[in-house]
Amino acid sequence: xxxYNPKSLKAEEFINHEEIxxxxxxxxxxxxxDKLIDEILEKAxxxxxxxxxVCAGLSHREASVLLACENPEKIKKMFEVAEEIKQAFYGxxxxxxxxxxxxxxxxxxxxxxxxxxxxxxxxxxxLTQEEVKAEVIALQDMGHKRLAIExxxxxxxxxxxxxxxxxxxxxxxxxxxxxIRRVNVNIAATTVENYRKLKEAGIGTYILFxxxxxxxxxxxxxxxxxKHDYAYHTEAMDRAMxxxxxxxxxxxxxxxxxxxxxxxGLLMHAEHLEAVHGVGPHTISVPRVKHADDIDxxxxxxxxxxxxxxxxxxxxxxxxxxxxMIISTRETEAVRAKMLQVGISQVSGASRTSxxxxxxxxxxxDTEQFDVSDQRTLDEVVRWLMETGxxxxxxxxxxxxxxxxxxFMSLCKSxxxxxxxxxxxxxxxTEYLVDYASEETRKIGYRLIEDxxxxxxxxxxxxxxxxxxxxxxxxxxxxF
Ligand code: SAM
Numbered sequence: 001x002x003x004y005n006p007k008s009l010k011a012e013e014f015i016n017h018e019e020i021x022x023x024x025x026x027x028x029x030x031x032x033x034d035k036l037i038d039e040i041l042e043k044a045x046x047x048x049x050x051x052x053x054v055c056a057g058l059s060h061r062e063a064s065v066l067l068a069c070e071n072p073e074k075i076k077k078m079f080e081v082a083e084e085i086k087q088a089f090y091g092x093x094x095x096x097x098x099x100x101x102x103x104x105x106x107x108x109x110x111x112x113x114x115x116x117x118x119x120x121x122x123x124x125x126x127l128t129q130e131e132v133k134a135e136v137i138a139l140q141d142m143g144h145k146r147l148a149i150e151x152x153x154x155x156x157x158x159x160x161x162x163x164x165x166x167x168x169x170x171x172x173x174x175x176x177x178x179x180i181r182r183v184n185v186n187i188a189a190t191t192v193e194n195y196r197k198l199k200e201a202g203i204g205t206y207i208l209f210x211x212x213x214x215x216x217x218x219x220x221x222x223x224x225x226x227k228h229d230y231a232y233h234t235e236a237m238d239r240a241m242x243x244x245x246x247x248x249x250x251x252x253x254x255x256x257x258x259x260x261x262x263x264x265g266l267l268m269h270a271e272h273l274e275a276v277h278g279v280g281p282h283t284i285s286v287p288r289v290k291h292a293d294d295i296d297x298x299x300x301x302x303x304x305x306x307x308x309x310x311x312x313x314x315x316x317x318x319x320x321x322x323x324x325m326i327i328s329t330r331e332t333e334a335v336r337a338k339m340l341q342v343g344i345s346q347v348s349g350a351s352r353t354s355x356x357x358x359x360x361x362x363x364x365x366d367t368e369q370f371d372v373s374d375q376r377t378l379d380e381v382v383r384w385l386m387e388t389g390x391x392x393x394x395x396x397x398x399x400x401x402x403x404x405x406x407x408f409m410s411l412c413k414s415x416x417x418x419x420x421x422x423x424x425x426x427x428x429x430t431e432y433l434v435d436y437a438s439e440e441t442r443k444i445g446y447r448l449i450e451d452x453x454x455x456x457x458x459x460x461x462x463x464x465x466x467x468x469x470x471x472x473x474x475x476x477x478x479x480f
């Protein structure tokens with residue numbers, strides 16, 4: 001299928017309205033074309049190689065045909081292939097993280113976000129460095145090792161220097177056994193120079209949600225403030241990569257515009273990054289818009305059912321098999337359970353979306369961004385993951401050993417990810433169980449670790465992992 005060259009175009013030119021409309025028309029024409037659907041599914045299926053598996057992925061047009069298809073038998077097959085891909089590259093490991101809200105000062109006018117500048121009744125708050133420390137200690141005491149920092153856009157209250165100072169503070173907190181090992185950053189689109197500074201500060205993934213790929217809707221939903229500039233926002237990942245950040249995380253805020261339009265735009269964005277920078281997005285997040293303080297309910301006209309949401313996740317899994325997928329506590333336990341099956345590889349746990357929320361006894365609502373649907377503790381989420389057949393992982397090894405960007409992707413493609421990720425997941429899970437878990441969770445965890453160790457194919461790897469696990473249980477040695 002001839003699709004013009006993404007390499008020669010800027011992100012905003014490549015992800016364009018005409019191509020998305022053509023894609024949707026092509027998907028409608030072919031949604032009952034069983035032969036084509038079978039071919040697309042076959043293309044997406046993982047192929048076994050000598051060292052592991054490879055996957056071809058799908059173009060945005062191919063994946064859009066699957067998303068449009070309403071045949072229950074074919075949809076069932078989509079879910080099966082998505083699960084196969086997930087097993088091939090991620091196994092049953094699920095990485096855990098928590099968001100850390102630094103500041104809700106914001107100069108933008110986003111119509112769906114309670115942090116919008118005109119909201120006069122939300123409490124505005126920005127953490128001091130002492131408060132950042134206290135929040136980090138509270139997160140470490142739960143067992144978190146990986147954070148995603150969040151802030152509104154405000155060049156006076158939250159300039160890049162403030163964000164950099166917070167990152168430095170986070171990495172400097174050594175409390176009991178609990179260092180934060182990876183700080184991902186979700187802040188507004190910025191300059192190449194600022195991305196370079198974030199890279200130098202040692203961030204993990206730079207995450208920025210597109211919100212919507214529909215340019216007209218984007219401009220309506222972001223009427224005022226720097227975020228109004230669609231091209232500047234859409235080209236942020238190119239600037240981030242130019243600034244040296246290898247791992248970038250895409251996302252759409254589902255519910256703002258029509259999901260099929262967003263889906264095609266999201267995949268085109270991934271294609272653009274792969275073509276221009278040689279590496280696609282490290283992660284894709286799938287947030288759904290939630291009701292929030294001072295938000296007009298009409299913003300939520302495009303909400304999607306849980307069934308469609310799961311199908312979208314499965315189709316993303318088929319299209320970009322090597323990209324991690326993230327689901328947050330915006331979703332309920334039941335939805336998260338379904339999404340895990342079809343390809344999610346990272347979940348947040350015990351999140352609080354208010355500024356300074358982790359140090360409060362009760363979940364505060366006065367400064368929060370949105371209500372979280374999954375309000376379980378980290379211990380409960382870890383136990384639930386194990387009881388539903390997953391290995392909760394606190395691993396950050398790839399990032400710290402420099403396996404980011406294309407080096408991470410080649411590890412993933414070589415199949416070697418299986419040999420090093422499972423042992424790392426089991427070791428970091430042991431750290432969690434020894435240092436933070438309840439008695440009940442620990443018991444379930446030790447049993448799971450024993451079973452999973454037996455499944456590691458290489459004897460020497462199995463032996464080393466078992467030795468490290470024993471060392472973690474019997475000493476203060478951590479972070480192998
Ligand atoms: N200020 C940064 C920006 O503009 O990209 C990022 C930080 S903001 C705290 C993180 C994300 O929260 C936004 O990108 C948006 O997708 C999401 N968000 C905003 N309002 C929301 C709502 N009502 N429900 C769910 N997610 C929301």
